[in-house]
Amino acid sequence: MTQNKPSLTFAKRIRYIFEYIAARFLFFLFRILTFRLASNLGAAIAKLIFLHTNRTTIAKINIHLAMPDKTETETDEIVRDMWGNLGRNFAELPHVSTMHDKKLMKYASITGIENIHDEQKCGHGALYFTAHLGNWEIAPRIFHAVGHPVSIVYRRANNPGIEKMIQNARSRYTVQTLAKGPEGARRILTQLKNGHSIGMLVDQKMNDGVETNFFGKKAMTAPAIARLALKYKYPVIPVRVSRHNKFHFKVTVYPQLEIADTINRDNDIISLMQKINQMLEIWIKEDSGQWIWMHNRWS
Helix, strand or coil, rough: CCCCCCCCCCCHHHHHHHHHHHHHHHHHHHHCHHHHHHHHHHHHHHHHHHHHCCHHHHHHHHHHCCCCCHHHHHHHHHHHHHHHHHHHHHHHHHHHHHHHHHHHHHHHHEHHHHHCCCHHHHHHCCCECCCCCCCCCCHHHHHHHHCCEEEEEEECCCCCHHHHHHHHHHHHCCEEEEECCCHHHHHHHHHHCCCCCCEEEECCCEEEEEEEECCCCCEEEEEEEHHHHHHHHCCCCEEEEEECCEEEEEEEECCCCCCCCCCCCHHHHHHHHHHHHHHHHHHHHHHHHHCCCCCCCCC
16 A cells, blocks of 8 residues: 655645745746846845855854864855855756757866767666766756766755756756656666666765765765666766856766775675765865755764
8 A cells, every 4th residue: 555645734835835936936037037147146145045044054064074174254155155056056047958058068168078978889878976066957968968868866846846847947958857766766777777877966965875984974875876886887977067257167077986896785885985975075175165065964
């Protein structure tokens, strides 16, 4: 017997309706503005709304945990940049999803294109990973532009209206969007068996994941990418997105990681996830104001 999802309370339904109306209005507003104006406005709105919330407090705590050498002034600057970057990301989505490839290349460049896996030549796909850095929506968009579209795994938004709005935008430049959860897991396996490539964001906490080190502290980490790579013998390829001068993005595709494949599968999974975490640490340290510090990554 299938278990029904818990119904929303009346108060939550009303809140979701107002959230959706606000998000829809902003989405429309950002779409009719130029890319740069939308990006600047998104940054300003996000800072105005979120800088004095409890999420900013959580972000500061996490920055001190990960980079205790940062001063209060440096921490405040990182938090301001973080909210600005998130606001820009939302404001840029209507443009990223609809602009022509030629226009996209005015704002984004890609290096390491030779490291992109050739599905046709190899007969199977690859597992790409990135972090919530820069505008991570640029990575699958630019892959689509250079002729290598991927399916992306994502966490479903709590608000169903906003969820549908975002997925409608993403559907323009991905093979499929695969929500985390049992149904999403089945669809991921189908994509892999059909030879397609998958893109994953691997920098967030998973309570029932595996324990690894992240910035020198124990952190529960989602092991799905390691398990899939070891089971299906798919290459694992890092992809970094960084924002430069507000409106420009650099996508870097790195060579595939070396993967230990021994008789101890559990150790191999932890080893690969630790290798991934170490790479993420380097990226985050170099672009500290572009990562989402406001989640409880360690606690």
